[in-house]
Amino acid sequence: MTWLTRLTRPGRSIPTDDTFDRKLIAPMILGSILNPVNSSMIAVALIPIGIDLGAPPSETAWLVSALYLATAIGQPVVGRLVDIYGPRRLYLAGTALVGIAGILGALAVSVGALVVARVLLGFGTCAGYPAAMYLIRSEATRTGRDSPNGVLTLLVIASQTIAVVGPSLGGLLIGLGGWRATFTVNVPLALACLVLGALRLPRTRASARTTGLAGTVDLAGIALFAAMLVSLLLFLTTPQLSHAYLLAITVAAAAGLGWWELRAATPFIDLRVLGGNLPLLATYTRTLLTAVVAYAFLYGYTQWLEQGRGLTPTVAGLVLIPMFAIGVVVSAVTGRRTEVRGKLVVGAVAQVVACGGLLLLGPGTGIWWLVGLALILGIPQGLNNLANQNAMYHQADPTRTGSSAGLYRTFFYLGAISAAAANGAFLADRADTAGLHHLALFLGPCALLFLAVTLADRSLRRIGGSKDAEAPADHDPVPAGPCTSRSPGQAPRP
Known part of the structure; x- marks a missing residue:
């Protein structure tokens, strides 16, 4: 029996129509993989792309930021559309766009064309995660039981933890077919998703209340949100006094977004709901900080391995394999328990230790030390993503599962955008040891803030308490209450 089967099997024999529909797992997982793999696979390809196309790091950095921006904007939009129209249409449209982006990237002859391909990848991969969360919630409603924790664990591995395998996969593909293979691989992946999704x-x-795209999607809110993100990223990429006008645009767009969202009939970001759900806001904050630390490591550490330590892209990818392996093992072992606070505390401590470990690296650091640091980094990858997702799942309004999941991913990619800006600032010209140490001094406070937010959030104690631990892990809903663990199909009580 495979580990996947063990994760998803029911705790006891129950009627077939009362169990989670296992045929949904394959398209859910494969669709959720597309975004994290593409977000991290490019890490080892940036230097080969720059050499081949004659582009400096300041230009190739946009290959990272482009996907993050598209994803941060697209996730809540697609999540809202999934809530309205169901997952199938958005899933199929998104994965088709991924295939088109893969072809465009493989044929590109300039960094500009690659940026366009990455934007399309970002939008195309937005559907997988909200669609999966929608299906998990709808299955719980259909069966009257909590969806198995093993399914949620698989989703965490597929949508977040697996990101750490991206550099290893990218290094292998570059060794076999050059950097273009990192784009070409999306074509067979997209075809597999299309077949599984269609079948x-x-x-x-669609919801009976739909009145066309303009009536169901807050286009003005999306435009203001996009203006805020793009102007902020442009300033963070080139933080100079002469570019202070970009900060002014950011502030103006943020103020306009807040004013509009409080008055919109169908807000892009429902500020009233978020303002009344402080535990969910805390989860989104932890998610952002998780991504800052994880992606700054993933890109900064990987580029340092190539330039500061002198490893080839393939060897650098191999050094990071333990990070992926430990992340998956930790997620699989702890995933059947709904308790989240302990996972977050352990993950936070591991992040702090890893940040300190970066300060000890140098050009002559031994391979085994590099592998050991990757092992430490795998612990928060397996714990933090799993715990944050489970917290969001129990804290979000069940009627807005898709959009809440999309907003969760938006905060995750806001953190990734911040990580990209930090890498651009500290590793601007070359990923040398001095720049890596400066990056570590930036990440340390982020890791400590994550720990502080976790310790201060008392609501986490109510998710997966002792009563949950004694109950069968895969079902038996627990009583609902404000900010507490509840059955996925059950709304929170006022």
């Missing part, structure tokens, strides 16, 4: 995802009716 297995259920057809659902």
Whole structure:
């Protein structure tokens, strides 16, 4: 029996129509993989792309930021559309766009064309995670039981933890077919998603309240949100006094976004709901900080391995394999328990230790030390993402599962954008040891803030308490209450 089967099997024999529909797992997991793999696989390809196309690091950095921006903007939009129209249509449209982006990237002859391909990848991969969360919630409603914790664990591995395998996969592909292979691989992945999605995802009716795209999606809110993110990223990429006008645009767009969202009939970001759900806001904050530390490591450490330590892209990818392996093992071992606070505390401490470990690296650091640091980094990858997702799942309004999941991913990629800006600032011209140490001094306070937010959030104690631990892990809903663990199909009580 495979580890995947063990993760998803029911705790006891129950009628077939009361169990999670296992045929949904393959398209859910494969669709969720597309975004994290593409977000991290480019890490080992940046230097080969720059050499081949004659582009400096300041230009190739946009290959990272472009996908993050597209994803941060697209996730809540697509999540809202999934809530309205169901997962099937968005899933199929998104994965088709991924295939087109893969072809465009493989044929590109300039960094500009690659940026366009990465933007399309960002939008195309937005559907996988909200669609999966929608299906998990709808299955819980259909069966009247909590969806198995093993399914949620698999989703965490597929949508977040697996990101750490990106550099290893990218290094292997570059060794076999050059950097273009990191784009070409999306074509067979997209085809597999299209086939599985068409065969297995259920057809659902659109909400009766839909009145066209403009009536169901807050286009003005999206535009203001995009203006805020783009102007902020442009300033962080080139933080100079002459570019202070970009900060002014950011502040103006943020103020306009807040004013508009409080008045919009169908807000892009429902500020009233978020303002009344402080535990969910804390989860989004932890998610952002998780991504800052994880992606700054993933890109900064990987580039340092190539330039500061002198490893080839393939060897650098191999050094990071333990990070992926430990992340998956930790997620698999702890995933059947709904308790989240202990996972977050251990993950936070591991992040602090890893940040300190960066300060000890140098051009002559031995391979085994590099592998050991990767092992430490795998612990928060397996714990923090899993715990944050489970917290969001129990804290979000069940009627807005798709959009809450999309906003969760938006905060994750806001953190990734911040990480990209930090890498650009500290490793601007070359990923040398001095720059890596400066990056570590920036990440240390982020890791400490993550720990502080976790310790201060008392609501986490109510998710997966002792009563949950004694109950069968895969079902038996617990009583609902404000900010507490509840059955996925059950709304919170006022």
